Amino acid sequence: MIHYYDPNNRYGEHTIKVTIQRWDYRGHIWVKIRGNVKGFAVMSDITDVIFEKTIWKAADIDSDCDFAVDEEGWYKAVLKNSEGDTLKDEGDEREFGDAIVGVEVVDFIPMKTEVITAPYSEEALAER
Numbered sequence: 001m002i003h004y005y006d007p008n009n010r011y012g013e014h015t016i017k018v019t020i021q022r023w024d025y026r027g028h029i030w031v032k033i034r035g036n037v038k039g040f041a042v043m044s045d046i047t048d049v050i051f052e053k054t055i056w057k058a059a060d061i062d063s064d065c066d067f068a069v070d071e072e073g074w075y076k077a078v079l080k081n082s083e084g085d086t087l088k089d090e091g092d093e094r095e096f097g098d099a100i101v102g103v104e105v106v107d108f109i110p111m112k113t114e115v116i117t118a119p120y121s122e123e124a125l126a127e128r
Contacts, residue, residue, distance in 0.1 A: 020100055
């Protein structure tokens with residue numbers, strides 16, 4: 001659970017914890033999402049975000065269940081129960097969504113926004 005969440009600071013990096021479960025076997029995935037977004041909007045497309053980031057930005061994903069997505073869009077995870085037994089889980093994105101039982105913002109790091117200016121001076125633009 002996040003301890004402080006400033007409603008006035010929108011731009012930053014959220015860490016989202018996603019819990020997947022089959023029977024009494026669970027796994028957790030942490031995903032970092034950067035941008036100008038807040039609250040539920042950060043979590044609303046979490047299955048798409050996780051699948052995309054796992055393939056293209058793996059550094060933004062961490063898990064305690066060896067979570068992976070292959071080139072064909074199939075996920076694999078090794079879930080554990082309280083006794084330490086494991087369950088190999090796999091499927092497509094829809095099946096992954098069906099296994100999600102929890103989505104939570106666990107951290108937010110505010111980031112400074114930068115003003116982007118064109119590399120041209122006003123004089124150079126006037127000459128065009």
